[in-house]
Amino acid sequence: MTTNKMRVGLVGSGYMGKAHAIAYRNAIAAFAIPQWQLQCEMLADATPELAEMKAQELGFNRSTGDWKRLINDPDIDVVDICAPNFLHKDIALAAIAAGKHVYSEKPLALNADDAKEMTEAAELAGVKTLVGFNYIKNPTVQFAKQLIERGDIGDVVHFRGVFNEDYLADSNLPFSWRLQKQFAGTGALNDLASHLVQLAIHLVAPIQSLCADLKVVHQQRPLAQGENGVGHVENDDQAHMMVRFANGAQGTLEASRIAWGRKNGLSFEITGTKGTLIFDQETLSELSLYINEGNPQTQGFKRILVGPEHPDYQAFCVSAGHGLGFNDMKAVEIRDLYQGIVHNAPLWPDFRAATQVNIILDSVVESVDKRAWVEVEQYDGEQK
Amino acid sequence: MTTNKMRVGLVGSGYMGKAHAIAYRNAIAAFAIPQWQLQCEMLADATPELAEMKAQELGFNRSTGDWKRLINDPDIDVVDICAPNFLHKDIALAAIAAGKHVYSEKPLALNADDAKEMTEAAELAGVKTLVGFNYIKNPTVQFAKQLIERGDIGDVVHFRGVFNEDYLADSNLPFSWRLQKQFAGTGALNDLASHLVQLAIHLVAPIQSLCADLKVVHQQRPLAQGENGVGHVENDDQAHMMVRFANGAQGTLEASRIAWGRKNGLSFEITGTKGTLIFDQETLSELSLYINEGNPQTQGFKRILVGPEHPDYQAFCVSAGHGLGFNDMKAVEIRDLYQGIVHNAPLWPDFRAATQVNIILDSVVESVDKRAWVEVEQYDGEQK
Amino acid sequence: MTTNKMRVGLVGSGYMGKAHAIAYRNAIAAFAIPQWQLQCEMLADATPELAEMKAQELGFNRSTGDWKRLINDPDIDVVDICAPNFLHKDIALAAIAAGKHVYSEKPLALNADDAKEMTEAAELAGVKTLVGFNYIKNPTVQFAKQLIERGDIGDVVHFRGVFNEDYLADSNLPFSWRLQKQFAGTGALNDLASHLVQLAIHLVAPIQSLCADLKVVHQQRPLAQGENGVGHVENDDQAHMMVRFANGAQGTLEASRIAWGRKNGLSFEITGTKGTLIFDQETLSELSLYINEGNPQTQGFKRILVGPEHPDYQAFCVSAGHGLGFNDMKAVEIRDLYQGIVHNAPLWPDFRAATQVNIILDSVVESVDKRAWVEVEQYDGEQK
Amino acid sequence: MTTNKMRVGLVGSGYMGKAHAIAYRNAIAAFAIPQWQLQCEMLADATPELAEMKAQELGFNRSTGDWKRLINDPDIDVVDICAPNFLHKDIALAAIAAGKHVYSEKPLALNADDAKEMTEAAELAGVKTLVGFNYIKNPTVQFAKQLIERGDIGDVVHFRGVFNEDYLADSNLPFSWRLQKQFAGTGALNDLASHLVQLAIHLVAPIQSLCADLKVVHQQRPLAQGENGVGHVENDDQAHMMVRFANGAQGTLEASRIAWGRKNGLSFEITGTKGTLIFDQETLSELSLYINEGNPQTQGFKRILVGPEHPDYQAFCVSAGHGLGFNDMKAVEIRDLYQGIVHNAPLWPDFRAATQVNIILDSVVESVDKRAWVEVEQYDGEQK
Ligand SMILES: NC(=O)C1=CN([C@@H]2O[C@H](COP(=O)(O)OP(=O)(O)OC[C@H]3O[C@@H](n4cnc5c(N)ncnc54)[C@H](O)[C@@H]3O)[C@@H](O)[C@H]2O)C=CC1
Ligand SMILES: NC(=O)C1=CN([C@@H]2O[C@H](COP(=O)(O)OP(=O)(O)OC[C@H]3O[C@@H](n4cnc5c(N)ncnc54)[C@H](O)[C@@H]3O)[C@@H](O)[C@H]2O)C=CC1
Ligand SMILES: NC(=O)C1=CN([C@@H]2O[C@H](COP(=O)(O)OP(=O)(O)OC[C@H]3O[C@@H](n4cnc5c(N)ncnc54)[C@H](O)[C@@H]3O)[C@@H](O)[C@H]2O)C=CC1
Ligand SMILES: NC(=O)C1=CN([C@@H]2O[C@H](COP(=O)(O)OP(=O)(O)OC[C@H]3O[C@@H](n4cnc5c(N)ncnc54)[C@H](O)[C@@H]3O)[C@@H](O)[C@H]2O)C=CC1
Known part of the structure; x- marks a missing residue:
């Protein structure tokens, strides 16, 4: 299941949420991704106020204080989970249920059993998954x-x-x-x-x-x-x-x-x-x-x-030697995500790899x- | 003279042109610059074909094979010169004549006389200028x-x-x-x-x-x-x-x-x-x-x-210690450019400083x- | 039991044997040790010919192809063991039996039981011991x-x-x-x-x-x-x-x-x-x-x-900052050995510490x- | 003019004097120089008391408070000048006049004219010279x-x-x-x-x-x-x-x-x-x-x-990689000195090179x- 564009719904806009936001934009220019194919569409955070402020700061079109609304929004193709570890499972399972691709920060889950449940749900639903082990993208x-x-x-x-x-x-x-x-x-x-x-x-x-x-x-x-x-x-x-x-x-x-x-x-x-x-x-x-x-x-x-x-x-x-930064690794990760979602390339490390x-x-x-x-x-x- | 937005016209999309393109986007998310206030509007390169291809790759809305058209376009607020050194003078003087702010790559000119001419024109016209000595922005x-x-x-x-x-x-x-x-x-x-x-x-x-x-x-x-x-x-x-x-x-x-x-x-x-x-x-x-x-x-x-x-x-x-890359310095430079053009902050190093x-x-x-x-x-x- | 001088009998003149030989001389000038108190007296190696050649090269007065003769020589105060690991025990026990102080290269023994036997013999005999864990002397x-x-x-x-x-x-x-x-x-x-x-x-x-x-x-x-x-x-x-x-x-x-x-x-x-x-x-x-x-x-x-x-x-x-070399650490070790043997300072790491x-x-x-x-x-x- | 041994007369026993003293001994064991061929014979310093104390500390056989006596001593083959710069000339010229080889610390002289005078005297007398530019011996x-x-x-x-x-x-x-x-x-x-x-x-x-x-x-x-x-x-x-x-x-x-x-x-x-x-x-x-x-x-x-x-x-x-120290460079220098004086090898950098x-x-x-x-x-x- 692929779509011809990747409209992102970001959940959580703290440390990693901002890194992702920077990287989405970075990736467009660095990897020649057409703008219409990669859109920072909606941002969810703990409250509507926080979400709205962050959406403006980070350049997202819309915001919500309830991640469930984001997940069920028809204009979201991929749910990007940058919330604390203990929320990964609920958000991911709900996103999968809604047929969305899922890009989650690491660690995938609090334990292996949860991670397996998430992996099996995603594989059954046939959605794409990627976990943010960015250091291997350097x-x-x-x-x-x-x-x-x-x-x-x-x-x-x-x-x-x-x-x-x-x-x-x-x-x-x-x-x-x-x-x-x-x-x-x-x-x-x-x-x-x-x-x-x-x-x-x-x-x-x-x-x-x-x-x-x-x-x-x-x-x-x-x-x-x-x-x-x-x-x-x-x-x-x-x-x-x-x-x-x-x-x-x-x-x-x-x-x-x-x-x-x-x-x-x-x-x-x-x-x-x-x-x-x-x-x-x-x-680095x-x-x-x-x-x-x-x-x-x-x-x-x-x-x-x-x-x-x-x-x-x-x-x-x-x-050579001009130096890349931390956020540049995330841009590579997002290029991968884009290739997976829009061009059906294999994605790695997916939920199964992260479960290991x-x-x-x-x-x-x-x-x-x-x-x-x-x-x-x-x-x-x-x-x- | 300030405007409430900064619509960019980029001239030259080689090495530095791409670095600027990445940095414009990077700056939006990193420095919470409203998207509508910073737009990658038009890209000029040596031929229309090259310009069009690069505009798509780098995420610019429009393109032209003639930098003079870019300079005179009413929807351009700042001309960003990433063309080879010998073109800086002509492009800058024309942009100044058209009342545009000018952001030029270094060195400003081939010699001090040219640089002085450019500085005096800009100061007379009252446009903002900035020269891309990015290392000091690190x-x-x-x-x-x-x-x-x-x-x-x-x-x-x-x-x-x-x-x-x-x-x-x-x-x-x-x-x-x-x-x-x-x-x-x-x-x-x-x-x-x-x-x-x-x-x-x-x-x-x-x-x-x-x-x-x-x-x-x-x-x-x-x-x-x-x-x-x-x-x-x-x-x-x-x-x-x-x-x-x-x-x-x-x-x-x-x-x-x-x-x-x-x-x-x-x-x-x-x-x-x-x-x-x-x-x-x-x-770095x-x-x-x-x-x-x-x-x-x-x-x-x-x-x-x-x-x-x-x-x-x-x-x-x-x-701390997560590392910045070369392009991040350019994002700081562009934040400065934005502050200068949209919020009338002093810009430095300007043409006069670059003339020195x-x-x-x-x-x-x-x-x-x-x-x-x-x-x-x-x-x-x-x-x- | 101390003596007023430290006449050295070196057993083994390979890698470490030479390092010790250099360090004895180095220590005299570096630590103002009177020459008559520290003498490179005898060198034992596997054959008389090898021993004689090495004694000349390394500046020892006499030589022998039989370490037992060295150990029993009345003009030797300390036996310095730079032979391979498996010989440490026999040489050390014999030296202790002869009432000599023992300075052995590391590891003290092939196993803890041997090391304990050596430690107990040395402590009973009241001789001084030191083991060549030189890195702590840096x-x-x-x-x-x-x-x-x-x-x-x-x-x-x-x-x-x-x-x-x-x-x-x-x-x-x-x-x-x-x-x-x-x-x-x-x-x-x-x-x-x-x-x-x-x-x-x-x-x-x-x-x-x-x-x-x-x-x-x-x-x-x-x-x-x-x-x-x-x-x-x-x-x-x-x-x-x-x-x-x-x-x-x-x-x-x-x-x-x-x-x-x-x-x-x-x-x-x-x-x-x-x-x-x-x-x-x-x-270092x-x-x-x-x-x-x-x-x-x-x-x-x-x-x-x-x-x-x-x-x-x-x-x-x-x-400051002029740099010390590997052999300089050995010179510090030998200064300690000298202080222990001639001035009855505590020696460390001794056989007991090396046994641990x-x-x-x-x-x-x-x-x-x-x-x-x-x-x-x-x-x-x-x-x- | 060579001798079959190199009995050293050291003038000045401060920083460099001690470095030389350590290096003479170091060189004997490191480079297999026969002990009888390299002897730390006499040490001169500003006063007899200082000279005597230092001779004992640094392992020299005799001492004097007057460098002229050292220079004229028949049992000195080479005069080693570790006195302050302004004394180099007088000591060197006197040593040359006495037919002694001269090993001087750098800089050879206070100016080029003095250095030339020293060089020409040494070359005329046919004595060997060496100047302590030790870094090239590393x-x-x-x-x-x-x-x-x-x-x-x-x-x-x-x-x-x-x-x-x-x-x-x-x-x-x-x-x-x-x-x-x-x-x-x-x-x-x-x-x-x-x-x-x-x-x-x-x-x-x-x-x-x-x-x-x-x-x-x-x-x-x-x-x-x-x-x-x-x-x-x-x-x-x-x-x-x-x-x-x-x-x-x-x-x-x-x-x-x-x-x-x-x-x-x-x-x-x-x-x-x-x-x-x-x-x-x-x-290093x-x-x-x-x-x-x-x-x-x-x-x-x-x-x-x-x-x-x-x-x-x-x-x-x-x-490999065990590391040499500052004094080891001096030991190489002294090996050169020995080769020059005892085995008539060319010495470099000599007074002429130092004059340059x-x-x-x-x-x-x-x-x-x-x-x-x-x-x-x-x-x-x-x-x-
Ligand atoms: N790949 C990497 O190198 C790194 C990964 N991480 C991972 O990123 C995830 C987030 O960590 P940080 O960004 O450091 O945390 P953070 O505390 O900076 O941000 C968490 C964000 O989630 C939001 N949030 C909390 N509850 C929420 C809810 N119910 N609904 C929506 N949003 C909610 C918070 O308001 C905040 O914006 C963690 O899983 C962490 O392990 C963190 C740092 C580095
Ligand atoms: N700040 C910095 O660290 C650096 C600054 N620079 C500066 O950036 C400027 C550009 O250098 P690079 O990007 O390395 O050169 P480049 O050769 O990679 O790119 C030059 C670009 O200008 C275009 N161009 C040439 N003639 C043109 C014309 N008539 N109209 C429009 N476009 C035209 C070329 O097609 C190309 O896209 C130079 O002034 C250079 O000194 C370059 C590298 C690093
Ligand atoms: N403290 C340190 O950093 C180091 C310590 N060592 C220790 O030093 C000891 C010697 O090792 P190396 O010098 O590397 O070995 P090596 O093989 O270079 O030298 C051993 C010497 O012992 C002699 N030898 C052998 N059998 C003998 C016998 N029956 N009688 C007299 N001499 C005999 C050999 O001919 C040779 O001269 C070992 O215990 C080793 O663990 C070695 C290297 C570094
Ligand atoms: N090759 C290298 O890397 C270095 C070379 N040097 C050179 O070594 C020379 C000596 O410098 P330092 O040892 O640093 O000085 P220092 O001040 O530590 O030692 C000078 C010594 O000369 C003695 N002295 C002074 N007047 C004397 C006299 N009339 N008769 C006999 N001895 C006398 C002093 O008492 C002292 O022992 C200088 O020419 C200096 O440039 C110094 C440091 C490093």
Whole structure:
């Protein structure tokens, strides 16, 4: 089921909502998408007032304080979910029921069971789905994928991934929904490690088994301004995993939301039998590559600045090394969404792929309970 | 003279034309500019066919193969000049004559005399002008300016600036208009050092005297495909300047278009009596800052990732360190243009400021001829 | 038991033997040690000829092809063991029996039982012991320790350590004793992770429990030149650990000897409740430090170049940032050895501390067998 | 004239004196120099007491408070001058008169005339000379030289060198001999730029013409503790040069002693027709190299860690990337000195080569006086 245009209904206009709004426009000019085919049609937020203000700010034609109205609006082709995690399921199921395509922010759901329910509903309804794991859309990361696939670093034998930020490092930051299981699910695991897990699967192979460790470091926090007392933090500040991939490679994955100094500290190092590559999102437009070839005297890590020779860069700039930003990755994601919805291209990572991430996150919790390695269910290979 | 909207007429839709097109859209969502107030109205290019194709790709409503028609179109409020250097003057003078605001790419003109003529015409007509020295719009560079102005590094005593790229490093790249004086003016000097000069003035003080060196390294190049023979390169591959600023500080500025490995190698290091700051455009979202204070044991250059605490970053992202791209700087520039045209804010760097850059570039040529230091005419302080 | 001089008997004059020889001399001038108090007296190697050649090259007075003669020589005060791992035990026990102080390279032994036997013998005999975990002697790392101890980064909540090299990354490198359990013990674990474990304990707290993963990636290798067939690799190319420290902090430790591009890739990142510090041995003379204090606008990782303000640097150079090398760390270690032997200062890490490392490495193997977390015996806190 | 041993007489035991003392010992073990052939024989300093104390600290056999006695001692083969600049001439001329080889710290003299007098005396006497421009002895820099000589980066077209430190950045640091022309000569120029000039000539080609700028930024400083009033600084805090090399290449050289944050900030970037190399002394064990070859997609600056494949590294360590320190460069220098004196190898940079540096520094002053370009006398090519 495709349409000849993609009129967007955005639900939630906070941090990610704005990033999407910028990216829709960015994508039109960068990827030569006809304006009439990509329209920022309606924006829903928690109240009509907020929604109306944001619609004006972000350049949406209409607004509503009730996401159900957006979903059922006949002039909406795709529902874009930028609401908090715990709302993803209800909004997505309703959108699917209304026959709309769904573009959801990550993590897809609070747990694997919900994610499977969403996936199966979408597949049954035959709507297109896409989940916002934007880091894999970065031209630099796409290039890393290319290098791996064409064998430049040989067979991958090791993956180390870290996603550290410090947005909750200050223990005086107030209690919030992000710290409660019912609203956020797990903590750094769901919020940050979800990206890493998706990257690891994408770049290496399925994760077959894992052993993990989670810790709540700051166990209580003051209630938000105006309230007295403390809130008890329910989910992990720091998360660790050791994994084994389907191809035999080993890996370690770590995430923290209390790692002072790290702002978008998503990095990975992938070692193969012929070479190694290193990426760090804080310098998102470069990749370091070491290949064991040629004169040993001149071997070293090459710092490659992303440029027109690499996937999807040229849409933004014809000169190498001029640098892409966070929102540019989202523009690539939206180009994909457009290609999927308007030109029936395959969309990835779809709900099924994102469910696999949720399954792995659930396995982490299981491993922590058992203090031992656990096997991981394979779901994303099944259908598609 | 302001209008209540800014309908854009873009002349030239190559490298910079597309960057502008992306930025217009980007700015709407990032800076909450009402859509009806900022419209991509018409695009002119060398032929009607090219113009029409590009208008569709870049999301402009109408197109023309004749920039004079664009200039005289009643629904155009501002003429955006992204055509090659030698056309800037004619287009700008015509636009001014038609009472249009003018937003021109740098360098403003091929020489200081032309630039002065353009400046005086614009000031007489009372139209707004802005020149695309985008690097100063980068939130990181704005922050550098802030640090300097509030005295964090004390009195500036030294500026070193380098702008190196390798776009002509390969001596087999064909001859083109960029290598001819009548079309491009000087070489690396006009193309790259112009940015550096503008940054130096902006961040330090007026340049009062200078001594320079220019060199054509690859003196001939093959003619473009299909043609036989060689073309004789008329302008500099490498340019050097030693300068003295009005505040007594010393500086060195260098540019090269044949510096292998440098892709957007614009960097500067500014030393003051209390500290030093370092910037490198290839990692455009960070600034290194050294301040002589506190325990000597823990002194060092701080790598500051640009974030919401810094000027104009928050429009793009609420989280620090997520990284801005080249086109985001242009979006800030366009926000300024909008504020100038629709809300009558002062615009900077305007034609007068850009003329000062052209004057300095002319002084470079004079110094090279004399093999000695020369004094620099001060023009931009005069009116405004 | 101290002596008024330290006449050294070196056993093994390969890689580390030479590093020690350089460092003995270096230490004399750097730390103003009287020449007569520190003498390079005798060198033992596998054959008399080799020993004699090396003694001349490395500046030792006498030589022998039999380490037992060295040990029993009356003019030797300390036996310095730079022979392969499997010889450490026999040489050390014999030296202790002869009443000599012992300075051994790491890892102390092939397993914890051997290490305990050596420790107990040394303590009973009352000789001084020191083990060559040189990385903690680096002024930069000493400074890191200082920062942690005085609370600059608050309470440590996380340690991530990696020690990657590529000395066996090429799968065509020949089979050798390093790949056999009886001669080397475990692989990357014993050779590289031993340093990391020692650093982690030193900088954070005792390791109380762990879960680990080991893998032999290149399972067979060609026999050494001249021989036909392949050798079967018995020990790990890659080693992973998740740990919990006595203070509640979490950690991950990894080592690899097949990580292309990493030459001395020992790095760690330590996060506390107030800040973070980062170290990388490939740039051994700098430390990155982030502290959450002051204006958020100017927060960032500070790159601190080690200098005279930091421990033990000034002995080498009065100017900051001039850089120390690998052998300089050994000179600090030898200064400690001298202080211990001639001036009865406490020596650290001694055999008992090094035994704790061996215990942890044994726990790794146990965890891998059980595919689960294991508790770690605490030995080094017991006596001293 | 050679001797079969090299008994050293050290004059001056401050910063450099100690560095030399460490390096003599380091060199014995690193380069397998027989102990009896390299002896730290006598140390002279300003007073007998100081000399005696230092001799003990630094491991010299004898001491004297009068450098003339050292020079005339029959058991001294080479006089090593680590006294302040203004003493170099007298000590060197006396040593030469006594038939001793001379190893002098840089800059050779306060001006070119003195340097020529010293050179001619030494050549007439037939003694060996060496000047302590240690940065070119760094294995990393030797490797850079190799790369250039074998054409890896093509023909050199550009050199940019900077030598910035902050040892006088604090304007409250007291007045001293370093700030007076009669004792120090020029300022940052003599102290820091001298190294850069020597490197530039060594790595590129003779300097044929130059244009320069010098500035005293902090014009007065408090007198040293105990004294009242201020001292008037006579020499440059900041020095700039634009140069043209004999091969046609352009260059810029800068030095500052007031550049906050730079500790040993000697860096250079050399561009050729095929590639570029970058070096920074603050990370002295690595070189960045860009070569225009192979797939454009994987081009980038390679960070090469110095190792046994590179000149003179293996003497210190058999593993790559383990890092050399400042004093290790001096050990290479001393190996050269030993080879020259004991084995009659050519020594470089000798007094003649160092005189060329002094000539260029004098040309800088001339250019500043004239505010114009000047031609440079070529002296070092004449004899040898
Ligand atoms: N891909 C990425 O890199 C990132 C993804 N995210 C994901 O994006 C989602 C949103 O997170 P943020 O934008 O950071 O949160 P936010 O708190 O900034 O924004 C949430 C928005 O949802 C709105 N909202 C709340 N309840 C609503 C309701 N009932 N109906 C309609 N709107 C409602 C809020 O008013 C707000 O506009 C989360 O799932 C998060 O995990 C967040 C940050 C980065
Ligand atoms: N601010 C910055 O960082 C940069 C500024 N520039 C400046 O932008 C300007 C354009 O440069 P590029 O975009 O690199 O050149 P380009 O060659 O990529 O594009 C020039 C455009 O002008 C069009 N054009 C040529 N003749 C025309 C005519 N008679 N009428 C209408 N259109 C015509 C061409 O067809 C083409 O679309 C130059 O002045 C350059 O200095 C260029 C690159 C970066
Ligand atoms: N602290 C550190 O960073 C490092 C420590 N090491 C440790 O140093 C020790 C030696 O390793 P390498 O120097 O790399 O090995 P190597 O193979 O380079 O040297 C071993 C030396 O021992 C000699 N040897 C062998 N059998 C002997 C015998 N029966 N009697 C006397 N000498 C004998 C060999 O001839 C050779 O001279 C090992 O325990 C290793 O783990 C090694 C490298 C780095
Ligand atoms: N190659 C390099 O990288 C460096 C070279 N140098 C050079 O080394 C030389 C010495 O500089 P520093 O060691 O920094 O100075 P310093 O002030 O630390 O040491 C000078 C030494 O000379 C002694 N001295 C003074 N008058 C004397 C006399 N009449 N007789 C005997 N000794 C006397 C002083 O007591 C002191 O021990 C200078 O020429 C300087 O340019 C200095 C630093 C680095």
